[in-house]
Amino acid sequence: MANLRGLIFDVDGTLAETEELHRAAFNQAFDETGLGWHWSRDTYRELLRTTGGKERIARYAGESGVTVSDIPALHRRKTAIYGERIAEGGIALRPGMQNLIRTARANGLLLAIATTTTRANVEALFTATLGADALNWFAAVCTANEAPVKKPDPQVYMLALEILGLAPEECLAFEDSANGLKAAIAAGIPTIVTPSTYTVGEDFAGAAVVLESLNMPASAPFGATAPADYGHLAALLLTGHI
Numbered sequence: 001m002a003n004l005r006g007l008i009f010d011v012d013g014t015l016a017e018t019e020e021l022h023r024a025a026f027n028q029a030f031d032e033t034g035l036g037w038h039w040s041r042d043t044y045r046e047l048l049r050t051t052g053g054k055e056r057i058a059r060y061a062g063e064s065g066v067t068v069s070d071i072p073a074l075h076r077r078k079t080a081i082y083g084e085r086i087a088e089g090g091i092a093l094r095p096g097m098q099n100l101i102r103t104a105r106a107n108g109l110l111l112a113i114a115t116t117t118t119r120a121n122v123e124a125l126f127t128a129t130l131g132a133d134a135l136n137w138f139a140a141v142c143t144a145n146e147a148p149v150k151k152p153d154p155q156v157y158m159l160a161l162e163i164l165g166l167a168p169e170e171c172l173a174f175e176d177s178a179n180g181l182k183a184a185i186a187a188g189i190p191t192i193v194t195p196s197t198y199t200v201g202e203d204f205a206g207a208a209v210v211l212e213s214l215n216m217p218a219s220a221p222f223g224a225t226a227p228a229d230y231g232h233l234a235a236l237l238l239t240g241h242i
């Protein structure tokens with residue numbers, strides 16, 4: 001891959017395995033509001049095909065024949081619960097992610113976030129993992145707040161490219177889901193997929209590469225020759241396979 005200048009990251013499932021916390025937050029919000037809904041893992045796996053929490057609630061309400069009077073308020077409560085649970089700790093970035101972000105930054109690559117989740121959730125995750133300041137390392141932080149049309153629509157990726165001022169072929173996207181991959185591909189961005197617990201087995205046709213995880217030591221230099229033990233990603237990047 002020539003002229004790599006930017007890395008664009010999805011959040012849920014890619015930076016961290018957050019979906020079980022999202023599911024717990026949805027369920028607690030449903031309890032508190034007396035809806036009596038409980039989303040099991042199997043139900044949630046199916047519901048994840050609908051990206052965005054508000055959209056997911058609306059779909060489930062529709063399929064259940066229930067009218068929810070104020071979905072935005074219910075979703076705000078879910079977001080508050082999620083933030084509290086993230087702040088409790090216990091969530092780490094996926095293997096290799098910290099090193100990739102730090103190494104890319106040290107080597108002058110631009111960083112961006114392109115996610116369908118709510119901005120407050122991204123801030124909570126960064127504060128609990130890389131530190132509150134780390135979001136400032138990202139030249140573009142594009143979330144549901146800035147790009148309301150959710151993946152697989154490419155809106156959020158197009159916005160990230162616009163803010164970065166880069167062409168899609170100068171970037172790599174990191175995704176965990178088929179919907180996310182479709183969005184990145186539609187924006188023209190080569191995409192590395194690391195499937196997450198909820199997305200294993202989805203169709204990742206069109207990905208530049210599918211890796212079980214990223215696993216790269218902090219010392220791996222972009223732009224230099226990669227010793228074999230620098231890990232999958234660095235090796236693929238530096239040997240021109242992606």
Ligand code: XBP
Pocket residue numbers: 010011012013014019022050051052053054079114115116117118121144151180
């Ligand atoms: C994953 C999602 C999100 C979360 C819930 O987004 O679909 O909707 O499940 O977040 P991504 P909200 O992988 O693009 O980060 O409730 O804030 O919508």
Ligand code: MG
Pocket residue numbers: 010011012013014175176177180
């Ligand atoms: Mg994701």
